[in-house]
Structures are given as C-alpha cells and as structure tokens.
Amino acid sequence: MQSMKYLAHYPADLQEQVRALVDAGRLGSVLAERYPNTHEINNNAALYTYVMARKRADMASSPPLTKVRYCDKISTLSNALGTHTYATRVQGAKLKTKHELRVASIFKQAPPEFLEMIVVHELAHLRGREHDKAFYRLCCHMLPDYHQIEFDMRLWLTWLDLGSPR
Template sequence: MHQALKYISGYPEQVVAQISQIVDSGKFVPWFEQRHPSRHQIKSEKALFDFTLEIKNRYMKKTAPLSKVVWDNKIHLINNALGLHSYVSRVHGSKIKTKNEIRIASVFKDAPEALLRMLVVHELAHIKEKQHDKAFYHLCCHMEPHYHQLEFEGRLFMIYLELNNAK
C-alpha cells in the first residue's frame, strides 16, 4: 500500500483499493485537480476569520463568540490534525467569559473552498459539541449538508499534496 493512503486507512477496503488503483496508475493528481479545479482566495488571517464568522453567524448565532481564527504552520505535524479548536473559560466576578480559538492547518491555504469550509464547520461544531458523537456530526451536516463527502475529500486532498510534493 502506498504511504499516502494512510489518510484513508479507516475507510472500507473497496474504497481504499479504488483510490490505491488511481494512485498506482499515476493518475491521482490530475484526477483530483479535475475534481477540484479551483482554490479559495482566503489567504490572510482576517479573511479566514471573516469566512469563519460568516458561517458561525449563519448557523450558530447563540454560541460563544470567536476570539481568534488563524492559519497554523505546525498543526499538521505536531497534532496529526488539520484544525484545532481551543477554549478557555475564566470567571470575571459573577460572569464566565469564554474565549474560543480556531487554528486551521496552513496546508489548507491552497485548498478548494469546499474543503476549507468543511474544516471550518468541523471546528465550529466543537464550540457546541466537544465530542465526535452523533450530535456533533448532526451539527456538521446541518451547517454543511455534504460534510461526510467533503471530509473524505479532505483526506484525498492530503494524499494529493503528498503525491504532488513527491514529483
């Protein structure tokens, strides 16, 4: 099995075999580029914050505010993750203040917009649902109806990056 297929190792055998066949034929990179011909233009952290806030305000108005959304160069290597959500609660007198931060792996600076949106939706869902349970995925699908397909394609994007960088 090709090393890049580690990103889809938890998927059914026939799915992995199908992707493996495309990788082994050398056609994966052009296939992926044809499937996702364009990339988003959200390069600055302000643009990323605005993009995330727009989704949050549309689907999660009553949740705690976001204090920061940033691109992170180290996230993929250190945490074996593509995005992180962190929160800190502090008591100020009789009030509790919560700071929510989202970090998105910098490799997604050049991703198709749908894949960035899927990742942002995933991290936003953690504001309300901390665990990856039924309620969490229900919320993800509420914000992004094609969430599960895009999550799979986000894994394919990681394979694409690995194969494209190996050229």
C-alpha cells in the first residue's frame, strides 16, 4: 500500500478515493486538468516582487518583510513547505524585528495556485504564529478557495512522491 503521508489527517474514505485515482493512474491527469497553467516566478527577485505585491494588497499594515526567497533546504519531508522566521534584536532602547519568508524550491515548478496558497499561508504568519481558527480565517479571506487548493496541493505532492515527473 502506497504512503499517503500528505493526506494522513484526512478521513479514510477520502484517502481511499485518492488511492483509487493513483491505482487507476489518473491522479496526474486529474490535477493537470484542474491546474493546467504554470507560472514564471522562478527566481528570488520575481518571488520577492510577487510576495510584496500580495502583501500590499492584503496586509499593508503588517510588519515589513526583509527577505523573501526560494529555499532548497526546506524539505517537504519535515512538514514544511514554506517558513516565516523572525529575529528580534535590541537596538538601543528599542526592539527591532526582522521577518523573513522562505518558500520550498519545489514550488518553482508548481501550478501558480499552489505557490499563491503557500505565500498566503506564510503571510498570514505575520499576524498569527499559531494555526488556529483566526489564522485560517485570514488565509480564507486572502484566498477564498484556500482549503481546496491546500488539499489539491497535497494531492500534487503525493503524485510527485509516487515518482511522477514534475
């Protein structure tokens, strides 16, 4: 039986539906039909421009980002597809916080909707560090189909994990 590590917390009947698609060899074609487009955001400069435009549109009053990059070291095996890190330093009598956003390099070849979902998720961490209801409400505010796109991205990662070409 094939590993469904990206779908482990979903109900068993949903996992069985996905397993049936995999066994029939249709998972890739279903995803390609649903997400036929590619994006041109394949370097750090383009990613920075994209993220900053998204931040200005949805979260203008949030703290500024000092760095936005693709990262080869982020591993989907460690349950991370993107990271938001911050460092607080003392400067005189004030505290200064720098925020960095990193996206796994695998999303250079992903459909644009998946990249957008990861960016929205990491931008939401500027407002909330925990994955609580308010956090996901903000994600859905910025991207109304957030949960469906996240599920489809997990299907795509499962498809890649089973040895399918990118």
